[in-house]
Amino acid sequence: MDSQAPPGHWQPPGGPTSPLHERVACLVRELPKVDLHVHLSGAIRPSTAAELAGLRASELCLALPSRLMSYSDFFAPWNDVLSRVPETPNTAARLILELAEDLSAEGVQYAELRMSARKSLIDNSFPDWLEAIDHASSLGRSVYGVDVRFVLGFARHRLESATQANRLGNNLLEGLDLLRYTSVVGLDIWGNEDINRGLEFEVWLQGAAVCGLPISLHAGETPASHRLLRERVMALRPRRLSHGPVLQNSPAVVRMLRQRSIGVEACLTSNIVTQSGLPTTARVGSLRRLLDASVPVAFCSDDPTVLSTSLTREITVALCSSVITPQELRKTMRNSIVYSFAESSLKGELLSKIDSDRSGAILAEIEGCLDKVVRKGDL
Numbered sequence: 559m560d561s562q563a564p565p566g567h568w569q570p571p572g573g574p575t576s577p578l579h580e581r582v583a584c585l586v587r588e589l590p591k592v593d594l595h596v597h598l599s600g601a602i603r604p605s606t607a608a609e610l611a612g613l614r615a616s617e618l619c620l621a622l623p624s625r626l627m628s629y630s631d632f633f634a635p636w637n638d639v640l641s642r643v644p645e646t647p648n649t650a651a652r653l654i655l656e657l658a659e660d661l662s663a664e665g666v667q668y669a670e671l672r673m674s675a676r677k678s679l680i681d682n683s684f685p686d687w688l689e690a691i692d693h694a695s696s697l698g699r700s701v702y703g704v705d706v707r708f709v710l711g712f713a714r715h716r717l718e719s720a721t722q723a724n725r726l727g728n729n730l731l732e733g734l735d736l737l738r739y740t741s742v743v744g745l746d747i748w749g750n751e752d753i754n755r756g757l758e759f760e761v762w763l764q765g766a767a768v769c770g771l772p773i774s775l776h777a778g779e780t781p782a783s784h785r786l787l788r789e790r791v792m793a794l795r796p797r798r799l800s801h802g803p804v805l806q807n808s809p810a811v812v813r814m815l816r817q818r819s820i821g822v823e824a825c826l827t828s829n830i831v832t833q834s835g836l837p838t839t840a841r842v843g844s845l846r847r848l849l850d851a852s853v854p855v856a857f858c859s860d861d862p863t864v865l866s867t868s869l870t871r872e873i874t875v876a877l878c879s880s881v882i883t884p885q886e887l888r889k890t891m892r893n894s895i896v897y898s899f900a901e902s903s904l905k906g907e908l909l910s911k912i913d914s915d916r917s918g919a920i921l922a923e924i925e926g927c928l929d930k931v932v933r934k935g936d937l
């Protein structure tokens with residue numbers, strides 16, 4: 559396993575930093591950003607997780623992952639902690655507001671949060687839960703100036719079977735169709751794709767058009783899931799795919815993403831920390847192939863607490879590791895807005911901030927910092 563990235567390539571969390579690196583991070587933090595892929599549960603504050611799970615802080619520290627490992631091993635300790643956190647409407651609202659505050663501190667102005675509707679559909683609290691998260695979304699904007707929207711779905715590994723996935727999925731679609739909360743903007747299913755032999759867990763998503771919601775699909779997170787990508791894209795017509803480090807190595811897949819104008823949510827730290835099947839250079843190289851092929855890429859944080867990262871950190875390390883240039887950063891930031899599920903007026907507002915003189919000056923300063931890095935030969 560490649561626990562040490564070679565010089566000049568992506569460094570996972572805990573990698574070396576320098577004053578220049580810190581300066582780039584400060585500048586990136588000031589940019590008006592959009593994060594299209596944050597799991598609410600994976601973004602929980604550690605102190606809140608300990609409090610709600612009834613654990614002492616020292617017990618939580620033991621649960622934090624400290625080394626690179628396989629996908630399921632990586633998440634196992636956190637799944638254990640998160641399974642103790644009550645999934646009530648009040649808890650969901652609290653986590654959303656705390657995350658809105660944290661996103662605001664990172665300069666994120668719009669975010670789409672992945673949230674599981676499983677528990678609320680099973681115990682019939684779905685209408686109350688929806689009302690609570692919708693209200694929290696309004697508060698996030700009024701209190702912290704962050705527009706938070708929701709992409710709802712399920713984690714495959716928390717479902718009993720494909721039958722349950724489709725029953726709950728159909729209930730979810732019916733509930734959304736009846737209740738029509740504006741803060742719910744998309745649908746997804748995530749977790750270990752190898753549970754599927756075909757698209758058994760995803761049949762319900764073919765009904766997404768009923769409530770007019772687009773799909774952003776976790777896809778290609780494990781080597782075995784590669785063979786199902788075409789079927790997924792054909793059957794579900796996602797507007798965006800997330801993760802998918804394995805898929806990006808296939809020229810046919812890259813062509814399909816470009817031709818169908820499917821956005822890719824790039825979660826680099828997540829892909830690198832949790833994917834043991836490919837060396838780091840190959841996984842970073844696959845992102846370059848997407849960028850070079852003009853596939854619309856957007857940087858995202860995925861599970862910031864679990865992965866010890868943030869959108870600022872993801873972008874900073876991509877810049878300082880020469881994965882992207884500042885010009886490409888502007889393009890990926892525009893992609894985050896154009897491929898978001900936000901209403902068009904909000905997209906226009908966000909795009910004008912990216913294209914503003916202030917953002918231009920920040921990007922120019924980042925370029926100056928990176929030029930110094932090149933001249934010095936290291937960071």
Ligand SMILES: [Zn+2]
Nearest residue numbers: 748776800860
């Ligand atoms: Zn994810």
